[in-house]
Amino acid sequence: MSFQVIGKVLPRKDGIAKVCGQEVYPSDIVVPNMLYGVTLRSPYPHAEILSIDTAAAEAMGAIVVTPDDVPDVIYNERTVSIPEKTYRDRRVLPRRARHVGEAIVAVAAETEELAFRAMRAIKVEYKVLPPVLDLDKAMDPGAAPLYEEIYLGDDKIEVRNNIACERIITVGDPEAGFAKADHIVEREYELPRVYHHQMETKTAVCRPEPNGGITVWATTQTIHNVRQLLGHIFGIPLSKVNVKKLAIGGSFGSSIQMNSIIPICVALALKARRPVKMVSSREDDIYDHAKFPARIRLKVGVKKDGTIVAADMRVMVDIGAHQINAYPLLGCMAGWYASLYKWRDFYYEGRAIYTNKVPACAMQGYGNPQVNFAVESHMDIIAEECGFDPVEFRLKNYVGIGDEFWGQGPTVKSIIKSCGVEEMLRKGAEMIGWANRRPHHEKSGRYRRGIGVARGFHTSGTGGPKPGEVIDYSSATIKINEDGTVDVMTPVMDLGGGTGEAAVKVVAEVLKVPYERVELSPVDTKTTGYDVCTHATRGVYCGCGAVYHVAQQVKTKLLEFAGRILEENPENLELAYEEEKNVSIVHVKGFKQKQITIGEVAKLAQIYSWGTIAATDSLRQKNCPPCFVAHFIEVEVDTWTGIVKIPRAILLSDTGTPINPDMVAGQLIGSLSRGMGYALYEETEYDLATGKLKCNGFITDNKIPTSCEMPYIDDIQVYFAHTYEPTGPFGAKGIGEAALNSVASAVANAIYNAIGIRFYRTPITPEKILQALEGGGKVGN
Amino acid sequence: MERRWIKLKVNGKERQLYIKPNELLLNVLRNELGLMGAKYGCGIGECGACTVLVNGRAMLSCLILAVTMEGQEITTVEGLGDYDRLHPLQRSFLDHGAVQCGFCTSGMLLTAKALLDENPCPDEEKIREYLRGNLCRCTGYTSIVKAVKEAAALMQVEQE
Numbered sequence: 007m008s009f010q011v012i013g014k015v016l017p018r019k020d021g022i023a024k025v026c027g028q029e030v031y032p033s034d035i036v037v038p039n040m041l042y043g044v045t046l047r048s049p050y051p052h053a054e055i056l057s058i059d060t061a062a063a064e065a066m067g068a069i070v071v072t073p074d075d076v077p078d079v080i081y082n083e084r085t086v087s088i089p090e091k092t093y094r095d096r097r098v099l100p101r102r103a104r105h106v107g108e109a110i111v112a113v114a115a116e117t118e119e120l121a122f123r124a125m126r127a128i129k130v131e132y133k134v135l136p137p138v139l140d141l142d143k144a145m146d147p148g149a150a151p152l153y154e155e156i157y158l159g160d161d162k163i164e165v166r167n168n169i170a171c172e173r174i175i176t177v178g179d180p181e182a183g184f185a186k187a188d189h190i191v192e193r194e195y196e197l198p199r200v201y202h203h204q205m206e207t208k209t210a211v212c213r214p215e216p217n218g219g220i221t222v223w224a225t226t227q228t229i230h231n232v233r234q235l236l237g238h239i240f241g242i243p244l245s246k247v248n249v250k251k252l253a254i255g256g257s258f259g260s261s262i263q264m265n266s267i268i269p270i271c272v273a274l275a276l277k278a279r280r281p282v283k284m285v286s287s288r289e290d291d292i293y294d295h296a297k298f299p300a301r302i303r304l305k306v307g308v309k310k311d312g313t314i315v316a317a318d319m320r321v322m323v324d325i326g327a328h329q330i331n332a333y334p335l336l337g338c339m340a341g342w343y344a345s346l347y348k349w350r351d352f353y354y355e356g357r358a359i360y361t362n363k364v365p366a367c368a369m370q371g372y373g374n375p376q377v378n379f380a381v382e383s384h385m386d387i388i389a390e391e392c393g394f395d396p397v398e399f400r401l402k403n404y405v406g407i408g409d410e411f412w413g414q415g416p417t418v419k420s421i422i423k424s425c426g427v428e429e430m431l432r433k434g435a436e437m438i439g440w441a442n443r444r445p446h447h448e449k450s451g452r453y454r455r456g457i458g459v460a461r462g463f464h465t466s467g468t469g470g471p472k473p474g475e476v477i478d479y480s481s482a483t484i485k486i487n488e489d490g491t492v493d494v495m496t497p498v499m500d501l502g503g504g505t506g507e508a509a510v511k512v513v514a515e516v517l518k519v520p521y522e523r524v525e526l527s528p529v530d531t532k533t534t535g536y537d538v539c540t541h542a543t544r545g546v547y548c549g550c551g552a553v554y555h556v557a558q559q560v561k562t563k564l565l566e567f568a569g570r571i572l573e574e575n576p577e578n579l580e581l582a583y584e585e586e587k588n589v590s591i592v593h594v595k596g597f598k599q600k601q602i603t604i605g606e607v608a609k610l611a612q613i614y615s616w617g618t619i620a621a622t623d624s625l626r627q628k629n630c631p632p633c634f635v636a637h638f639i640e641v642e643v644d645t646w647t648g649i650v651k652i653p654r655a656i657l658l659s660d661t662g663t664p665i666n667p668d669m670v671a672g673q674l675i676g677s678l679s680r681g682m683g684y685a686l687y688e689e690t691e692y693d694l695a696t697g698k699l700k701c702n703g704f705i706t707d708n709k710i711p712t713s714c715e716m717p718y719i720d721d722i723q724v725y726f727a728h729t730y731e732p733t734g735p736f737g738a739k740g741i742g743e744a745a746l747n748s749v750a751s752a753v754a755n756a757i758y759n760a761i762g763i764r765f766y767r768t769p770i771t772p773e774k775i776l777q778a779l780e781g782g783g784k785v786g787n
Numbered sequence: 788m789e790r791r792w793i794k795l796k797v798n799g800k801e802r803q804l805y806i807k808p809n810e811l812l813l814n815v816l817r818n819e820l821g822l823m824g825a826k827y828g829c830g831i832g833e834c835g836a837c838t839v840l841v842n843g844r845a846m847l848s849c850l851i852l853a854v855t856m857e858g859q860e861i862t863t864v865e866g867l868g869d870y871d872r873l874h875p876l877q878r879s880f881l882d883h884g885a886v887q888c889g890f891c892t893s894g895m896l897l898t899a900k901a902l903l904d905e906n907p908c909p910d911e912e913k914i915r916e917y918l919r920g921n922l923c924r925c926t927g928y929t930s931i932v933k934a935v936k937e938a939a940a941l942m943q944v945e946q947e
Contacts, residue, residue, distance in 0.1 A: 017881055018881070018886065020889070021881045021886055022870045022873070022881070023870075024886045024889030024892050025864075025868075025873065025877040025880050025881055025886060025889075025892055025896065026824070026864065026865065026868065026869060026870055026873075026877065027822070027823060027824020027825075027863065027864035027865050027892075027893045028823075028824075028865075028870070029889055030823075031826075031890065033826070033827060034817075034823040036818075119809075202924075203922075203924050204888075204890075204924060205826070205828050205834065205836055205888065205890035205891050205922065205923070205924055205925075206826070206828070206888075206890045207827070207828070253888070253889065254888060255826070255888050255889070255890030256887075256888040256890055256924050256925055257888075258924065285827065287830060288828070288829040288830065288831070288833070288834075501888065502886075502887035502888030502889065502925050503887060503925075504887075668884040669884060669887075671884070672884045672887060672925075672926060672927075672930060675926065675927040675929045675930065676887065676924075676925050676926050676927040677927070678927050679924075679926075679927030679928065680924070680927075704831075704833065705829055705833035705834055705922070706833050710922065710924065711927075711928075712918075712919040712920075712922065712928070713914075713915040713916075713918040713919050713921075713923075713928040713931070713932060714915050714916065714919045716915075716927055716928050716929055716932075717929075718911055719911060719929055719932060719933050719936075722929060
């Protein structure tokens with residue numbers, strides 16, 4: 007299919023501002039007369055707050071907000087699930103600290119320095135409670151409870167054995183399925199807590215308005231959910247709450263919920279009756295959120311011919327001190343599992359456990375990299391034990407075209423209509439030289455190389471034929487200016503991946519307008535319709551799906567006005583891009599001489615007082631197509647130091663039509679880096695005696711990949727499958743989260759192929775490799 | 788704390804500032820001069836987002852007391868180029884997809900500038916080594932390294 011701008015490499019709309027230091031992030035917002043806010047955070051993992059003495063701080067001129075000063079509203083900062091499926095357990099400031107680093111008191115003063123001094127002058131009397139830091143002991147009858155009761159929707163519910171929530175799903179008859187199996191493999195996997203490490207720490211600025219409302223500039227992936235929640239917590243009509251859309255300095259899921267400092271900032275600003283700005287320190291930020299860890303027990307039954315007949319997965323997630331999105335996570339993990347391979351009869355059990363740790367939330371993949379690591383390791387184990395080729399075994403059993411895909415747990419499903427799995431596995435195998443891959447026992451010497459494969463996917467959004475437990479739709483407003491340029495108003499956040507450019511390209515393509523004549527408008531929640539969030543890899547498929555839908559309406563209006571001017575039936579008219587003049591025209595079908603530029607149509611519509619050629623609408627996608635990926639990764643293990651290098655990586659993706667091919671490649675390569683971190687380096691470990699992070703909130707002690715660990719430029723190859731998603735804008739699906747999901751799995755499989763040791767836990771650090779090698783190569787970790 | 792006058796050059800302009808001796812260069816640039824290109828990412832020299840050039844050398848402005856900058860010459864990303872006269876590095880970052888969220892970009896550009904001033908045609912290994920103190924969580928660095936390499940080649944051609 008040939009397009010005017012879709013699939014072309016064009017400069018990002020925010021690019022020049024970003025390379026000139028002119029792009030505005032929340033931390034760059036300065037409001038006249040603003041105060042600076044900081045928070046006092048709990049030094050204990052579990053403690054009741056008996057008293058707070060703020061006198062000394064207030065004597066210094068500071069404004070102080072304590073748990074007594076915030077509305078007594080218990081909420082969940084993530085409002086994507088329908089209300090009756092939303093667990094609520096937190097207040098703006100708690101009366102009981104449930105993790106080290108939980109904000110207890112907030113302080114605002116004329117300068118940041120004064121705010122810190124005032125914060126230090128506050129005295130808090132704690133009653134220290136026994137903490138729950140070990141997942142294995144959290145459910146013991148004797149374990150200290152984090153909560154006596156929480157809310158599910160409007161219902162108060164009791165919390166037993168620190169089990170926050172659970173989901174159990176059975177499809178078919180797993181027991182009968184296993185009975186048919188010739189071979190059964192069972193293993194346990196463990197994936198760590200990881201810090202998002204977005205480059206900008208979470209920030210909020212709030213200005214109280216003279217009408218009793220507030221204006222908020224904050225780090226978020228969802229301006230509309232922040233707006234609704236702030237209105238709810240502080241009892242402000244939504245017409246008086248305005249949340250601005252700004253650039254975001256990285257997110258990776260860390261801001262799909264309303265960040266904890268946003269309502270704290272609002273509380274300070276309302277009390278001070280002045281604007282307040284809060285920028286989290288890096289330490290505060292590391293103590294604010296983490297990726298969901300997971301312990302996964304997986305059992306799979308397979309027949310001699312390589313057909314899978316049954317599976318059983320049991321998941322335990324240590325969610326930390328609050329439920330942000332644990333319940334939908336458990337559902338999604340079931341969905342990622344159900345949609346990887348045709349298990350036929352299967353069982354799933356997921357449990358989320360409260361502990362006195364930093365609350366876990368979504369991070370690129372939302373349970374998918376965890377499930378993928380277990381399943382894709384398992385596929386290799388079965389293949390080896392049964393003598394199947396890992397690629398062929400996957401091809402025999404994968405969930406593909408015509409199959410049901412669980413895009414968001416058991417309630418959001420659709421039928422797969424585009425699928426590049428086979429193309430990617432065949433092509434990747436050819437590119438990496440799979441046929442020449444040697445088994446680990448043929449390798450020796452200090453440096454041993456291995457090749458690993460893993461495949462995965464992510465959903466594109468959370469749409470479906472009928473409403474499920476998750477809200478999903480997006481809105482857009484588009485107008486044609488009187489010179490033929492176009493303004494696009496979309497509430498969809500661009501997290502850096504190019505969703506904004508994709509929106510512009512979709513509009514340019516529908517209206518046949520040059521790319522440089524379409525611009526994104528600065529918007530906020532007052533000027534846009536609702537968009538749920540840039541999460542679930544939905545930016546392009548759902549966000550730009552809505553943009554496509556509205557652009558079609560604008561086109562209809564444009565043709566109608568053009569019909570009046572040209573005295574033609576609009577049905578006889580069509581749009582075209584005139585390359586020589588670089589303009590968009592409306593002309594009579596088959597008779598291009600009778601034409602008018604769209605700028606002339608818009609200008610005449612204004613002069614004749616017909617109105618502006620514009621439209622506003624919302625759209626819910628009726629599908630959630632999977633965007634597939636495959637990774638073929640080569641590793642080199644130094645058996646003397648345990649250091650793993652990645653000499654080569656083949657990254658394959660099926661995103662349907664790649665609207666921004668350069669940025670799809672950027673997502674794949676960026677995800678390779680984060681996946682390497684997940685596989686080899688990263689974990690936020692706890693000191694089980696104090697409940698503090700071993701890294702103490704420092705980046706240096708929580709290593710993420712730098713420029714030096716990446717494969718060299720020419721050693722990374724990217725490949726796009728040739729697919730077209732019939733339900734997506736110009737055939738597009740998502741890519742964002744998918745790009746990461748099978749990286750760590752492929753690395754672990756490659757390490758096995760290099761040294762013959764199967765690792766069941768990440769990160770696979772040099773220490774763990776040496777330990778395993780010293781254990782005679784038999785010890786799996 | 789008593790404020791002091793200091794004189795320094797920022798992006799080619801003489802500036803006089805009346806500042807407290809405990810103020811960090813990063814905060815002075817952002818809050819006093821409104822130069823928001825240098826970013827706060829950690830405040831303790833771990834991430835490189837606040838990198839600026841001091842007399843042509845890449846330095847972390849979050850670790851420098853502004854009063855020590857008396858008589859020094861500072862370049863921030865705003866001084867590297869402007870939207871209508873981009874520095875070849877800025878152009879190259881745009882052309883090679885080296886910008887995603889953009890929060891590390893200013894620091895990356897200035898570190899790269901210091902590198903190319905020191906070594907006009909570094910190989911890939913040298914570029915990786917030089918940039919290792921600047922963290923990026925979006926791009927996986929590859930596009931950034933490539934952008935620096937291509938900018939170096941372009942600048943060489945322009946000089947010849």
